[in-house]
Amino acid sequence: MNIGNLKVEGYAALAPMAGVADRAMRELCREYGAAFAVSELVSSKGISMGDRKSKILMSVHEKERPMAVQLFGSDPKIMADAARRAAEGNPDFIDINMGCPAPKVAGNGGGSALLKDPPLAEQIVKAVVEAVPLPVTVKIRSGWDEDSINAVEMAKRCESAGAAAITVHGRTRKQMYAPPVDLDVIKAVKDAVKIPVIGNGDILTPADAAKMYEYTGCDFIMVGRGAMGAPWIFSQINAYLGSETVLPDPPLAKRLSVMLRQVELMMEYKDPHNAILESRKHAAWYLKGIRGAASLRKMCGEINSMEDLHKLCSMALELQDNT
Secondary structure, three states: OEEOOEEOOOOEEEOOOOOOOOHHHHHHHHHOOOOOEEOOOEEHHHHHOOOHHHHHHOOOOHHHOOEEEEEEOOOHHHHHHHHHHHHOOOOOEEEEEEOOOOHHHHOOOOHHHHHHOHHHHHHHHHHHHHHOOOOEEEEEEEEOOOOOEOHHHHHHHHHHOOOOEEEEEEEEOOOOOOOOOOHHHHHHHHHHOOOOEEEEOOOOOHHHHHHHHHHHOOOEEEEOHHHOOOOOHHHHHHHHHHHOOOOOOOOHHHHHHHHHHHHHHHHHHOOHHHHHHHHHHHHHHHOOOOOOHHHHHHHHOOOOOHHHHHHHHHHHHHHHHOO
């Protein structure tokens, strides 16, 4: 697939997930075969005000490439200025978020709130495209609610404004993440535009990835929650779609070693104390589905140091050995 003049190899990319897909996770997923990564949400207003956190969030590192910086906001001029500043960090492309359902984003007119104002959404895309020499992509949802499914209109407007590709999460803002993803709306967008369409939602296994491709005809797919605690899903998808090879999940010892490495990278890249606190949710994801997971999840919520994390790993392996 080509995103503008950027050629992307593989089958699946890591979706942007605020508070989850940080630099450490992006690097791990790229190592396991994610085709590209996208930054966590960055506020265009934050960038315009010189916010330090926003500057860190849009930093690009070689091990993450190809990589996009994802921006959100509701003012075309501010978004254009933010894109220019983001481009100074030399990302491979700029992504505009028009799908985030979080109240603090949508409540301020950004993210999925733009689904309610397609003309404004089009203005924002046009302004960003004209502001930077990089390809610009857009991520949307199927609509604001079931009474306003407008992904096709949004996609056409984004294409008309110069977007190089569009990602469609097949749920409305109101649905958040609960019901099954609507593949029909992704297919409808694919049939309506000429730019590449990236399908997103409910890809938890290689079989899910194959179904997304086959049913919708999309050009690429994006994996979000399916990669939480399982960065190897990308190598599994690549093997399954590339050669119909089924790669099993890694054994528990390997899963835990990957988890430890991710947390070590988190501690290296951000405040160590915050990284340890954030590791609690990642640890719970890595342990999902194993015997004794309920008691182990309680331990996850009490992690305050690397020593606690190592104790958790020892307990998990001990529980497995005793079964």
